[in-house]
Amino acid sequence: MSLRVVFDFGAVLFRWRPALVVARAMPHRARTAEQLRHSVRDCFQDYGGDWGQFDLGHIDEQEVLARIHRRTGWSVEELRRLMACVKAELQPQAPVLALLLQLRERGVPLSYLSNMPGSLAEGLERQNPLHVWFESGVFSSRVQLGKPDPAIFALAAQRFEHAPSDCLLIDDNAANIEAARACGWQAERFVGAPALQQALRHRGLIG
Numbered sequence: 001m002s003l004r005v006v007f008d009f010g011a012v013l014f015r016w017r018p019a020l021v022v023a024r025a026m027p028h029r030a031r032t033a034e035q036l037r038h039s040v041r042d043c044f045q046d047y048g049g050d051w052g053q054f055d056l057g058h059i060d061e062q063e064v065l066a067r068i069h070r071r072t073g074w075s076v077e078e079l080r081r082l083m084a085c086v087k088a089e090l091q092p093q094a095p096v097l098a099l100l101l102q103l104r105e106r107g108v109p110l111s112y113l114s115n116m117p118g119s120l121a122e123g124l125e126r127q128n129p130l131h132v133w134f135e136s137g138v139f140s141s142r143v144q145l146g147k148p149d150p151a152i153f154a155l156a157a158q159r160f161e162h163a164p165s166d167c168l169l170i171d172d173n174a175a176n177i178e179a180a181r182a183c184g185w186q187a188e189r190f191v192g193a194p195a196l197q198q199a200l201r202h203r204g205l206i207g
Helices: 018-025 033-047 049-055 061-072 076-089 094-105 118-127 150-160 174-182 193-202
Strands: 004-007 110-114 136-139 167-171 186-189
Touching (some): 004 150, 018 033, 033 049, 049 061, 061 076, 094 110, 110 150, 136 150, 150 174, 167 174, 174 186
Parallel strands (some): 004 167, 110 136
16 A cells, blocks of 8 residues: 655644744743743643643633633733734745645645644635645544544544555654654654655655
């Protein structure tokens, strides 16, 4: 069976720079590097806590903002501005998209596996032809499972109709790479488009 290439979204196919998002939305909370680090941590909680529940589809956008407001005391207005900046940030990274389209032109099966809250997933679907780029995909919020939980890798392989050993995950997160390999997947850690291009060429997936 052909190798299926499975893309992560945030910081891989789509731009994701949380520090820049926070600095743009709330510059008064990013006056120094240390203050910015604290603000990013307070907001996203290393993708655990409130934001982790948002990723898993356990709470919606309104609730995650309400929880951050109660926990931090940040105003509702600035949190709405933050969410608008989050949505604006998630734009395709042109060099990675070019590699994806090369794979597609060569007939390589393509899917996605992304930890993504429901409202953000819906926005990506509205703004990008995901159904053209990919044959299939899994968003964490729609299955209430997230990477690096082994259960999501098992579910994804089943949905993609490929054996785990025939799935290649492209992901920027080291924990996700380790978990995928422990589940029998192949994996390449994303550190930039040039390195990904080299890895795909080495595997004979692109010219």
